[in-house]
Amino acid sequence: MGLPASLSWFFASFRFRLFAIFTVVTALATTFFVSLYVISEIRSQRNQAAANLHMLAVNLAERLPLPLFAENRGALLQLAQDTAALSGLYSVTITTRNAKTLVTLRQPVLVPQADLLSATVPVISHPMVTSPEEALTGKHDAAGIRIGTVHLETDTLKLKQNSRRLIMTAALISFVYWIVVSVLCYLALRKVTSSFNALMQGLRIMRTGDFEARIEVESDDEPGRAACAVNELGASLLEREAENRRLNEELVRAMRLEVQEEKKQLMAKLIETNRMTSLGLLASSMAHEINNPNASIRLAGQYLTRAWKDALPLLVKAADDEGDFVLGGLPFSVARNNIQECGATIDRNTERIAQVVQDLRSYSLGERNMLHPGVNINQVVKAALTIVRSHSKRTDITIVADMNDDVPMITGSLHQLEQVVVNLLMNALQAMPAGKGMIAVRTSYNQESNEVIIEVCDEGEGIPPETRERLLEPFFSTRIDKGGSGLGLFVANFIVTAHNGRMKFDSVPGNGTTVTIHLPTTQPAKTA
Amino acid sequence: MRYLASLILALTMFCPSVALAYDVLVVQSKHDPAYEEVLRGFRAAFRHTERVVVLSDYAEVDVYRIVREERPGLVLAIGDNALAAAKKVRQTPIIAVMSLSVTNPSVNQPNLTGIGMYIQPESYMAIFRKLKARRVGVIYNPARSGWYLRQARQPAKQAGVDLIMREVHDPKETLSKLSGLAGQVDALWMLPDTIAVTRETAEAYFNFSQEQRVPVVSFAGAYLGLGAAAVLEIKRVELGKQAGDLALSLLKGQAGTDEIDYPDKVAIKTNQSVLRNLGISSGIFEISVNPAKD
Numbered sequence: 010m011g012l013p014a015s016l017s018w019f020f021a022s023f024r025f026r027l028f029a030i031f032t033v034v035t036a037l038a039t040t041f042f043v044s045l046y047v048i049s050e051i052r053s054q055r056n057q058a059a060a061n062l063h064m065l066a067v068n069l070a071e072r073l074p075l076p077l078f079a080e081n082r083g084a085l086l087q088l089a090q091d092t093a094a095l096s097g098l099y100s101v102t103i104t105t106r107n108a109k110t111l112v113t114l115r116q117p118v119l120v121p122q123a124d125l126l127s128a129t130v131p132v133i134s135h136p137m138v139t140s141p142e143e144a145l146t147g148k149h150d151a152a153g154i155r156i157g158t159v160h161l162e163t164d165t166l167k168l169k170q171n172s173r174r175l176i177m178t179a180a181l182i183s184f185v186y187w188i189v190v191s192v193l194c195y196l197a198l199r200k201v202t203s204s205f206n207a208l209m210q211g212l213r214i215m216r217t218g219d220f221e222a223r224i225e226v227e228s229d230d231e232p233g234r235a236a237c238a239v240n241e242l243g244a245s246l247l248e249r250e251a252e253n254r255r256l257n258e259e260l261v262r263a264m265r266l267e268v269q270e271e272k273k274q275l276m277a278k279l280i281e282t283n284r285m286t287s288l289g290l291l292a293s294s295m296a297h298e299i300n301n302p303n304a305s306i307r308l309a310g311q312y313l314t315r316a317w318k319d320a321l322p323l324l325v326k327a328a329d330d331e332g333d334f335v336l337g338g339l340p341f342s343v344a345r346n347n348i349q350e351c352g353a354t355i356d357r358n359t360e361r362i363a364q365v366v367q368d369l370r371s372y373s374l375g376e377r378n379m380l381h382p383g384v385n386i387n388q389v390v391k392a393a394l395t396i397v398r399s400h401s402k403r404t405d406i407t408i409v410a411d412m413n414d415d416v417p418m419i420t421g422s423l424h425q426l427e428q429v430v431v432n433l434l435m436n437a438l439q440a441m442p443a444g445k446g447m448i449a450v451r452t453s454y455n456q457e458s459n460e461v462i463i464e465v466c467d468e469g470e471g472i473p474p475e476t477r478e479r480l481l482e483p484f485f486s487t488r489i490d491k492g493g494s495g496l497g498l499f500v501a502n503f504i505v506t507a508h509n510g511r512m513k514f515d516s517v518p519g520n521g522t523t524v525t526i527h528l529p530t531t532q533p534a535k536t537a
Numbered sequence: 538m539r540y541l542a543s544l545i546l547a548l549t550m551f552c553p554s555v556a557l558a559y560d561v562l563v564v565q566s567k568h569d570p571a572y573e574e575v576l577r578g579f580r581a582a583f584r585h586t587e588r589v590v591v592l593s594d595y596a597e598v599d600v601y602r603i604v605r606e607e608r609p610g611l612v613l614a615i616g617d618n619a620l621a622a623a624k625k626v627r628q629t630p631i632i633a634v635m636s637l638s639v640t641n642p643s644v645n646q647p648n649l650t651g652i653g654m655y656i657q658p659e660s661y662m663a664i665f666r667k668l669k670a671r672r673v674g675v676i677y678n679p680a681r682s683g684w685y686l687r688q689a690r691q692p693a694k695q696a697g698v699d700l701i702m703r704e705v706h707d708p709k710e711t712l713s714k715l716s717g718l719a720g721q722v723d724a725l726w727m728l729p730d731t732i733a734v735t736r737e738t739a740e741a742y743f744n745f746s747q748e749q750r751v752p753v754v755s756f757a758g759a760y761l762g763l764g765a766a767a768v769l770e771i772k773r774v775e776l777g778k779q780a781g782d783l784a785l786s787l788l789k790g791q792a793g794t795d796e797i798d799y800p801d802k803v804a805i806k807t808n809q810s811v812l813r814n815l816g817i818s819s820g821i822f823e824i825s826v827n828p829a830k831d
Binding site: 146 | 569571711729731740741759771
């Protein structure tokens with residue numbers, strides 16, 4: 010720690026603050042009381058000087074009655090000189106009661122009037138002395154008779170010198186007193202605050218995290234008791250720290266286990282996703298492989314149809330000419346229509362195969378993200394039903410579609426919306442584990458809100474209240490253990506939201522669920 | 538107004554008969570216990586009817602008019618102010634007591650008599666003799682005490698006392714005259730002379746006594762406390778009785794009004810401490826009163 014830091018630490022310390030406060034208070038108190046003393050002493054000296062002068066005047070006045078009454082100037086002058094010589098008076102003035110000045114003694118040095126202290130005392134006859142008249146009647150006036158006046162003056166130079174000396178002495182003594190008291194105070198504070206320092210030292214060590222350190226308890230005063238408390242606190246913190254460490258380790262261990270579990274699930278999902286990707290590729294590949302022979306079949310069928318059309322007049326003429334004959338095990342009259350229908354069937358089914366393959370390719374190639382105007386919701390629902398019905402064929406679940414032909418076109422992604430409906434239908438199928446029941450799909454149009462509505466109703470288990478709030482969370486599924494990904498409703502909601510639409514769930518546990526999708530007919534964003 | 542005037546007239550007619558029904562008009566300078574003592578003695582010696590007028594109770598009192606209208610048998614003036622007020626009366630006898638000025642020749646008039654405050658010189662001479670004082674200093678004003686000292690010469694001579702007299706005409710002279718007596722006297726005689734003794738100068742007598750170690754013989758017990766060795770004090774009640782006797786004699790026509798009497802009854806008082814300090818045996822006086830117990 011450098012010198013400035015040490016000084017700063019010292020100035021901020023409790024000991025220094027106490028010391029500073031005490032020394033300042035002591036200095037102020039000392040100055041105050043010494044000032045009071047000096048002022049009082051100066052006043053006292055001045056009063057004493059005035060009293061002395063008055064007493065001197067009284068003393069002189071007591072010796073003056075007879076010579077003053079007799080106006081004996083010689084005796085008066087002698088008395089005045091004696092008094093002035095003994096007391097160092099500046100002036101002595103003796104006057105009669107008629108204000109006639111008999112004696113005036115004055116020092117040759119001129120002293121300003123302001124620096125003079127004066128006393129004027131009347132010269133009175135002896136108060137016990139009575140006149141003959143009073144003596145004969147036994148009464149007399151005890152006040153005496155005023156014979157004249159004595160006026161004394163003395164300069165205050167010596168008084169001022171005494172005052173200056175007093176001030177200097179008082180200042181010196183008070184300064185020495187202040188120094189001594191401050192030193193003693195510092196020593197006392199040092200002793201008193203040593204326990205504080207020990208406490209602070211211990212706290213500093215504990216602040217670094219060393220709770221094993223113990224503060225040495227030097228006394229049973231407040232800092233000592235605080236040190237005991239801090240020691241107990243340190244021990245408690247030490248125990249708490251060990252407990253925390255143990256809990257932390259347990260927590261880390263538990264988190265590791267949980268992470269491992271989640272990792273497993275995530276890997277399972279990744280594997281599933283990878284599998285789905287591979288499935289997509291497989292589907293795409295299969296579509297390609299199917300499409301080629303299908304095209305050949307279709308072409309062949311079309312050729313056979315055209316050939317049949319060309320051959321049919323000849324065969325009709327032959328039948329007319331030669332009679333009905335057997336063709337393909339059936340009479341020509343029957344077979345001619347069957348063959349024509351077979352051609353149509355081949356054409357229709359190959360077209361259907363081509364369409365399915367096209368859809369499969371579009372699905373796998375990601376064209377579903379593109380939004381296009383003129384999307385017919387009914388077509389979306391039909392396409393979804395085409396996919397889902399193949400899953401429901403193995404059950405007793407009936408899927409009923411009620412599509413309103415007046416539903417307007419919307420702008421969106423046909424395949425994304427199809428995926429939404431597929432997910433909802435799949436959820437509806439899975440909500441009926443018994444494999445019985447009916448699923449209704451309805452489309453409608455709300456003119457007021459200008460929205461297209463798709464409703465998927467099932468008669469399944471319904472959604473439990475505890476599950477309802479988590480329906481749209483990703484990877485949340487009540488069928489995780491049965492292969493559910495927990496992404497169906499999450500993805501569906503994501504797509505609907507991307508189309509500026511909304512999803513609503515109405516479910517009564519045990520009585521089925523109705524999911525309603527509201528899609529605006531207005532132009533949404535280009536891509537979802 | 539008519540009724541009021543009638544009432545005043547009726548009172549004026551009836552009151553004089555009441556006011557005139559007394560023997561002595563007592564004119565008193567002021568309310569003072571000493572004067573009351575004298576009056577008490579007067580009443581004890583002389584059964585009479587009286588009207589008392591205290592001058593200090595009024596701003597101005599016309600004693601002459603009262604005497605003319607009420608016609609008392611005599612006027613008793615107690616104190617100097619009372620005497621001054623009564624002196625205007627010329628036809629009615631006046632008895633003056635407790636007055637220092639009654640003995641002044643200047644106030645002498647035919648209808649005035651009384652008892653002075655000066656005590657017979659023989660009494661003082663007896664004291665000086667007991668004190669063994671041969672040379673007795675006395676400060677006096679001729680106008681006030683000259684007559685007395687002239688009367689004292691003979692008794693002094695008989696007593697073997699040499700009176701060393703110093704005249705003063707102003708109180709300020711007293712101090713210098715006293716200084717002049719230093720070493721020349723064995724005792725100092727203080728007279729009830731209002732020029733020779735004042736409040737300002739009385740102290741000088743006792744200073745002189747201390748400095749010269751000579752006793753002061755004075756005329757009032759009040760001076761014992763200041764340093765007088767002995768005093769001859771007038772007994773006030775007896776003074777009143779003496780005045781009462783004088784009044785009785787006057788009314789009976791047995792006495793005249795041509796002279797002032799000395800007080801008959803006086804008491805000698807001494808200050809034992811002063812006597813002891815001056816080396817004088819206190820046993821020389823038969824009657825002595827310690828001033829501290831007075």
